[in-house]
Amino acid sequence: MAGARRTSRPNHYALAQQVLSIALERxxxxxxxxxxxxxxxxxxxxxxxxxSAFKILEENDILRWRQEEGYFLNIGSASQAAKALQRMEVAEDSLAHRILSDRAERRIGDVQSVSALVRRYAVSRNSVLNALKVLSKDGIVTQLPGRAWAFQPMVDSPNAIDESFDFRLMAEPQAVLAPGFNIDSNRAGLLRNQMENLLGSNEDRITAAVFQRIDFEFHSLIAEGSGNRFLRGTLLAHHRLRNATHKGGVIPRFRLRQAMIEHLEILDSLERNQLDLAADQMTVHLRRSRIRRPEAANRGIPPLLKGVRT
Amino acid sequence: MTKPPTIAFFPEASFGAALNCVGIAQKLKENGANPVFICHAGFTGIFAEYGFREYHLPQNANNNVGAIEDYWQEFINTHLPHFNLNPLDQLPAYVTPTWEAIVDTAITAEEKLAAILERIDPDAIVLDNVVMFPAIAKARCPWIRIVSCAETEIPDPNVPPYLSGLSPGDDAACKTFKRAYLQHTRPVHRRYNEFRKAHGLPTLPAGIFLETSPTLNLLLSPRSVRFDRKLPLPEDKFVFLEGCVRLESAYELPRFPASDGPLVYMSFGSLGAIDTDLIKRMIDVFATIPARFLVNVGGFLEAYRDIPDNVHLGDWFPQPSVVEQAALFIHHGGNNSFCEALFYGVPSLILPYCWDGHDNAQRAEATGLGHRIDRKDWSNEFLRHKISVLLSDVDMRHRLVEVSRQMNENSGTDKAAHKILDAVQREENLWASTANQ
Structure with missing residues (x-):
């Protein structure tokens, strides 16, 4: 049931990236x-x-295919893999992805006309309209009266990240507590295996990109399990927005491991049907994750925890 | 089984000091010690993220979020213009008010700090700061000083005055600066000495706010930028660490729409990020250079828009991992930034705005390991030219390769950890022999 609620299946490129990440994690x-x-x-x-994902990886020289034997890994190191993933991202670099990335990097403003985007990306009007349609499906842009499009708030600055945590602290524990919570145990088991493998492995394999993927899957899994349809929909949309626009920053490895242990503890409680405990653990997990580096501090000057008003 | 020694780190509330201590604490942990951190309000969770236990000084009752934001607005309005002054003119405008604030911090922290130290009961305290806290001097264990700033912080007749940015041969200017420094800091120094006397500590000579440790003093300065001291520092009490670069998470480079050219990293430290106008002006120049720029804008990300395709902004970077990948590091001359540039053999372009940034900028120029630019006095063409020169200076690159090799041969964090553990052991032996007499 929970699986059927998923709003979007991963496309083959995303799946190919996931396959490669898992291969390296293992x-x-x-x-x-x-x-x-x-x-x-x-x-x-x-x-x-x-x-299809294997085929894409083969086309990118990441896998090698041998007749009647199947697919074999063709790269040896994490750095080769990172380069291969980057190459794949370029190949996948759809216009929607480029527009979103440029907005998240503050290269383009929050209100855009179609013709300005046509000029910037040197593509047809139809391509731009298609890209905007893709982004609007996830609620990232909305059409204004007339021909302009407006980007919705993104998780792209310290203050926005702070507000995202405020929202999640309200919604995620409630998503667990709302009557009818039901986790997809198959996906939970797979995710648990991935996290346990990572925790048992060399620290170098827990990269920010790997953690971001697992974190997105974990929190989406919890949202999908909620018995409240509105919490479910709102949280899934928010996690997609986070995943698309917030690159996670740099988190010390100790905290990455600690966060994965917290994920596993929440899964333990959910599987024992101790929902109150799981909701409390989610609160603790989010509070720990939101601890922000002071934005500015120096001799004798008190540090700030939020950006200065500008 | 012997209990592992507990080493209490107390860095000042700045990233340079805080993360410098993290690097040493990581090594101490590897060597079986139990490092813990005493931290100022606002740094809660920073050390826990690296796996260390934290003890917190309380937030001042007047320092709620709104009050701190107001303080910062006021600070920016008052002091931003002072960053463009020369070191001599900064003495009354910036340096003296900063000493006042530092002394206030020491006074406010004292009572709670003493209680925390009583609770931790450490085997040694590592202080990375510019001022002494009586609770540390009076604790029942040795204290170790990490000299936070450039080598100029420890005076010598051959070393130019601290914070002056002067070269050693410039005797007349050095004399003028020293006289002015003592004159401007006299009232705050008197106030600080009163505070020391009230807590049973001896007073300090004019201009000095922190004594050297009788046990161990650790300095970051690598030999390539050190001064030729008239009075060499005793080797059993003063240890040069050849930099002290911490282990950081790997940094995965972002994708730039314009992806050609060498990587340049720019960070003016957490305080320097307040000058958004300067950074915006520099970004306009970066847009015209065939290189990729990573720019640390601290908490001010929302002040920027229309970012060029070859520039990526961030509110935080794991600096050592980024500098390692960079071909040029543009910074403010902070001691950690300068040491990290040298450690990875990366040329520095320094725009100092205060404190020992001036001193490090002077050393970079004098030793041929970087260039200095005045913050207010540059044209777009001049900045473009400087960046281009530094990216292509083969001789400087060769010198930096050698400096980096020397620094990498002697891990500063390893050396610091071992020296600290030796000091603890010496103290224990001394205590044991006294007890047996």
Missing amino acids: GLKSGEHLAEKTFAEACGVSRTPIR
Whole structure:
């Protein structure tokens, strides 16, 4: 049931990136075989999309295909993988993605006309309109009366991140407590395996990108399990916005590990149906995660926890 | 089984000192010690994120969020113009008011700090600050000083005055600066000495707010930028760390729409980020240079718009990991920033705005390891030219490779951790032999 509620299936590029991340998280070496079944289970999808994802990875020289044997890893190190992922991102670099990224980086303003975007990206009007349609589906842009489009608030600045945590502290524990909470135990189990594997592995494999993917999946899983349809919808949209516009910054490795342990403890409580406890643990987890570095401090001057009013 | 020694770190409320201590604490932990942190209000959680236990000084009752924001607005309005003054003119305008604020901090923290130290009962205290807290001097354990600033903080007849930015040969200017420094800081120094006397500590000579430790003093300065002292510092009490660069999470470079060219990192420290007009002006120049720029804008991200395709802004960077990947580091001359640039063999372009930034800028120029630019006095063409020169100066690059090699041969964090543990051991032996007599 929870699976059917998912609003968007990952596209094949995203799935290909996920496959590569999992392969590296599991410590697969160059030349080792990738079994379709294993990755279908790990990603929570059927074998057909996994085949398409493998094909994309082969086209990017990340996997090698041997007749009647299947797919084998063709890269050996984390740095090669990072470069390969970057290449794939460029290949995937849809116009919607570029527009969103430029807005998050403050390269373009929060109100845009179609013709300004046509000029900036040197593409057709139709391409821009399609990209805006994609972004509007996730509530990232809305059309204003006339021809302008407005970006909705993003999770792209210290103050916005702070407000995002305020919102999540209100909504995420309530999503667990609302009557009818039901977690997708299959996906929860897969996610648990991924986190346990990571925690048992070398620290270097817990990168910010890997953590961001797992964090997004974990919090989306909780939101999808909520018995309250409005909390569910609002939280899923917010997590998508976070994932798309907030790059996570740099978190010390100790905290990345600690956050994953907190995820596992919340899953433990949910699986034991101790929802009150899970909601409290979620509050603690979010409070710990929101601790912000002071924005400015120096000799004799008190540090600020939020940006200065500008 | 012997209990691991507890080492209490007390860094001042700035990232340079805080993260410098994190680097040493990481090594102490690897060596079986139990490092903990005493932190100023506002730094809650920063050390816990690295896995260390924290003890907190209370927030001043008047320092609620609104009051601090008002303080900052006032600070920016008052002091931003002072950052453009020369070091001599900064003495009455910026340095003296800052000493007043530092002394206030020491007075406010004293009672609670003493209670925290009583509770922790550490085997040693590591102080990374510019002022002494009586509770530390009177604690029942040795205290170790990390000299937070440039080497100029420890005076010597051959070393130019602290905060002056002068070169050693400039005797007349050094004399003038020293006289002015003592004159301007006299009232606050008198107030500080009264505070010390009230807590049973001896007074300090004019201009000095922190004595050297009788046990161990750690200085960051690598040999490539050190002064030729008239009175060499005794090696058993003073240890040069050749920088002290912490381990940070790897930094994954963002994608730039315009992705060609070398990587340049710019950060003026947490306080320097308040000068958004200067940074905006520099970003306009960066847009015309075929390089990629990472710019630390601290808490002021929302003040920026229309960012060029070759510039990426962030409110925080894991600086050592970024400097490691950079071809040029534009900074304010903060001691940690300068040492990190040298550690990774990266040229520095320094725009100092206050304190020992002036001293480090002078050393960078004098030793051929970087250039200095006056904050207010540059044209777009001049900045473009300076960046281009630093990116292509092969001789400077060769010198920096050698400096980096020397610094990497001697891990400052390792050395600091071992020296601290040795000091603790010496103290224990001394205590044991006294007890046996």
